[in-house]
Amino acid sequence: MLKRISLLATAAVTAATAIAAAHPADAAPVTTKPLGHVRIANHFDLAAGQMPENIALLPDGTADVTFAGSRQVARVTPGGGTRVLATLPAPADGGATTPVLGFPLTTGIVRAANGSTYVLYATGTADLTGLWRLAPGQAPERIAALPPDGLPNGLALDPHSEQLYITDSVLGTVWTVPLSGGRPTAWSTASELASTGFLGANGAKVHDGALWVTNLDRGTLVRIPIRHGNRAGAPQVRATGLAGVDDFTFTGRGNEVLATLNAPNQVVLVRPDGTSTTVLNTDDGLQNPTSVALRGDEVYVLNAAYTTGKDPNLLLAHLPGHHR
Template sequence: MKAVRAFALLATTALAACAPTAGTELTDVRVLAEFDAAAGQNAESIAVEPGGDAVIGMIGARQVVRVRGDGGAKVLAAMPLPAGGDGTTPVVGAAQVTGVARDPGGAVVFLYAAGRGGMTGIWRLPPGATEPHLIVPLPADTMPNALIVDEAAGRFLVTDSTGGRVWEAPLHGGEPAVWSADPALAPSRFFGANGLKLHGGAVWVSNYDRGTILRIPVQPSGAAGPATVHATGLAGVDDFDFTGRDDEILAALNDTSEVVVVAQDGTHRVLLDGGDGLQGTTAVVVRDGTAFITNGALLGGDRPALRVARLVAGGLD
């Protein structure tokens, strides 16, 4: 009898080890704001403000837009075209506003990829101001894409999608330097390093072409360690964020118009797709149990938008 009980215990333990665990789900998905595709308002990135408003970078319109909790929108800044046209931005050609964030003083900071020196880089719009100014110039041949504020280290971090690099620069502005040019960040045909987050003592970066999410440890000196691959099979992965459940991630897949949840072991499953109204999903940000999701509608569709959804525990990883 003891042998039978022991076998039963072993079998139960083995089944429990193989059984899927509860994971995050998204419910109550709704449109918070729709944008003007004809005007180039292809939503690219999201920065959620303390009061719950969302600041959005608009690619083709070269705008930074604030969306209120009631869905109303206001253009905070519109970037001018470079003199003589906008055809020198690497790979994509057109000048565009990409990543957005907030600095410790409450200013909106954003990236402008202009294909021109003296315009490409990190721009700052102080609270209440109407005119942004360039605080970190980046080389004209960079394609700055995602931007984060590493307040503890006193620096910005920026992905360069065509150069396959992560840049760093002081929060007060100044000259940038390459923080990591790990080969895993490189593009294979179009974009490499894309989305960017700071989490658990590491910088996490998505590689659009390779469909991967990478983890780059931050060494005690602040320098980059070697990149390791956390997840694969994420075709066209753009921006992403952590759910608050350890290393669990929500990721926006631009190519397939999906939002997926990536478990701690790197496996993933689809939570939302085109049937939920997604069109060229570019970014997802998690704040206080809410996921903010942007439709870029660049590769297909004509309804760029900002959606919100509620995070709940459940489902199967």
């Protein structure tokens, strides 16, 4: 486990160096502090690989999270406990062939109205890499195989069409799979999704008739219209200069977005015109933020401590004037 954490830290440091070189400091978001009541609700066990990667909020106030370093999916009660729901099977080679990172990791997660939780798993092996379903009372089941030479990362659900969208950070592809599972379809391979050497297409959300995707290497937020028949429209870059951007969520105020910047240790508010403002940083307890979600006016931020190596946690904050 410690070797796995070390490998991840090495990869993250490499990414941080690349990000810093690609995005000069004078392009950084303006800093302000519009969020209030900031506090750390949960601390996770770094030595056990509990580096939280992605989050799905449940109606009862709990949240399901993926732990990148332990192949696990867990349920978290803010301010309370952490209960492991499932540990995905380890690949025979220990994950050594997983692209870029060299260890198996659980990434994107969504919760569907049918009560099932869907997660992505990258192992570098054909027998395990793909989309997994955790149905109540059942063992985890892979319902769609994805290319082992890729890195499935972001996961988004369109509840109307019951389609899942999957970003591949290595192959620069968005895959689509029905909620019931089956053979994935390459939905978009647009150049805006490609990496520049580390990880490209990352976070994903369905919003306002489109799939929105971040690109970590390029520091961009991209909108891809969902056309009739589930065809991908032409990508539109909506924001730039977001060095190390990972996951994001819409605030409910049009196309306004909260996004995590992993290596810079920031959460930023991205306005519809593409300008951004830093709303959380290391002073608030950020430790390589990976994912952000919003319930009412409560902001949930996961921190994986990939490079800080100190305190993986769940941070909560209040978004003033929010009426989602």
